[in-house]
Amino acid sequence: MEQYELFDVIASLKSPAEVERFFRDLCTRSELEAMAHRWEVAQLLAEGLPYLEVAKRAHASTTTVTRVAQWLRNGEGGYELALRRRKR
Numbered sequence: 001m002e003q004y005e006l007f008d009v010i011a012s013l014k015s016p017a018e019v020e021r022f023f024r025d026l027c028t029r030s031e032l033e034a035m036a037h038r039w040e041v042a043q044l045l046a047e048g049l050p051y052l053e054v055a056k057r058a059h060a061s062t063t064t065v066t067r068v069a070q071w072l073r074n075g076e077g078g079y080e081l082a083l084r085r086r087k088r
Contacts, residue, residue, distance in 0.1 A: 007020075010022070027041045037060060037064070038064065038068050040058045040060075041054055041058050041060050041064060042071075042079045042082075042083065043083065044057055045065070045068060046072070046079075051069065052065065
């Protein structure tokens with residue numbers, strides 16, 4: 001499947017600089033901003049902040065906060081893994 005090939009390519013990149021170059025070529029600026037925004041929401045939710053506070057701090061809609069929270073609780077564990085690794 002095409003998405004698994006993409007995941008393999010991303011996993012093969014060796015530094016944050018390589019990842020940045022690849023994603024800047026792959027995504028539009030608004031796509032990158034949207035992903036960064038969701039990541040910010042995930043980090044604030046992981047701190048245990050209430051949804052309205054997360055929305056206020058991240059300048060996000062409550063819909064975005066709710067969606068990210070749902071993926072944090074019921075997703076594939078990707079946010080949790082990244083959050084744990086980010087703490088190191």
